[in-house]
Amino acid sequence: MIGERPIHSCENCIVAWKNFSTLTNDELKLINENRYEATFKPGEIILKQGSPATSAVFLASGIAKIYIEGLDSKNFILGMALPTNLILGPGVHVMHRHSYSVAALTIVQTCFISFELINQLIAQNTAFALGMLEDLSLKSYTVHNKLVSLTQKKMPGRIAEALLMFSDTIFRSDEFEMILSRQELGEMTNMAKESVVRILKELEGTGVIDAGYSRIKIIDKEKLRLISERG
Amino acid sequence: MIGERPIHSCENCIVAWKNFSTLTNDELKLINENRYEATFKPGEIILKQGSPATSAVFLASGIAKIYIEGLDSKNFILGMALPTNLILGPGVHVMHRHSYSVAALTIVQTCFISFELINQLIAQNTAFALGMLEDLSLKSYTVHNKLVSLTQKKMPGRIAEALLMFSDTIFRSDEFEMILSRQELGEMTNMAKESVVRILKELEGTGVIDAGYSRIKIIDKEKLRLISERG
């Protein structure tokens, strides 16, 4: 995880979105002149589902959860927002509304960049447009996989998958601070918090993980992979 | 549904993808010269998940199912492919593989257009690129909604939703030929075929629909909507 530090400019930002590398110096300068910073405390909402989508958001530091507010305002956590990611839902291009909410889990520093500017860059820079397309595709592909795993895997498989995601993608370590509550882990894997507790205990019982109150250690990663893949 | 007829040229094709309207005459001519037609019989596979994605596909007539082959080759039907739709999964931009399979449900006439050409058009025509982005976004948005409905609605709600989709989007009529088997309807709503049968019978029992062997008539659409929304 990347710590807190002042943001100076886009030109040499080390947490910039990958696709910004397609921009010319002038374009990058334009972005830099038209970005707005904001810092959020844990629990605060960065983007609200349904609100007009005027800006894309980038995290400079911290972690946030991306979630859909579904029926009876039951949440569904789509994934985590990290530095270097573009945060811009599919709804933006379609109905100019955010199709999901984003809330800070840690202290989060952000840059807001107007969607109009993004659109202008798409229009004038082909490589940037292609990068945008790729980014959206990758996200879409991830959601497809989620769809399959949620409908076809049983609870242990879904929990295993979530733990591997934290270990491989978010923290890049076999031991990490479980930043989500059991309730939230349930919102991510589509199960009740009580079931999350039970499955974690079961995984602990079979020597696959070590599940502390807010810290998780993966002991047998191969086994965890197997559980995730077998479903 | 649009019947079978010879395909003459893209320039005045009445089932062309909406986004083709952004193309110049020359670009459209280019497409026309580089398209390949093929006709499929019911059951035949038009695109196979995992195969190299060299072309985008357009239906000129007929209906096809778009499905993901998941764990233990258990299928998940994402939706229907119709004339005027672009058929091009998110995987294409990411790993140059089809991320889903497409199979004909009726006789299907298709045009294949090479992905290279599509990419070239994206690069040279901004409006086309934006249209592409919009198309992908809309699909992505649809999948998000599916994710919520599959995880948060109960069986009657999911079936109701599927029936409304057929009625409102595919056939634009309250009575229609159920083109999917009960098995496939289950693959679309994530339930066992036996459960599909039972829920359909239940909906029939409460006077919401009339469910024949392969024909469905919606009797009380308001009630069906309510069931779909309440979950």
Next chain:
DNA sequence: CGAAAGAAGTGATATATGTCAATTAAATAT
């Protein structure tokens, strides 16, 4: 520090949904 609030953990119980094994009805091929 100690109290209050918020999570986590537990056991009992309820329920939605899947699985299995037959039976019947339709569609297709001979």
Next chain:
DNA sequence: ATATTTAATTGACATATATCACTTCTTTCG
């Protein structure tokens, strides 16, 4: 048309998972 195959339907039963009602930890805050 009749035989054969394929799909739909049914009932009994199994099971994964949710819900409820507490209890027990952590963390936070006065």
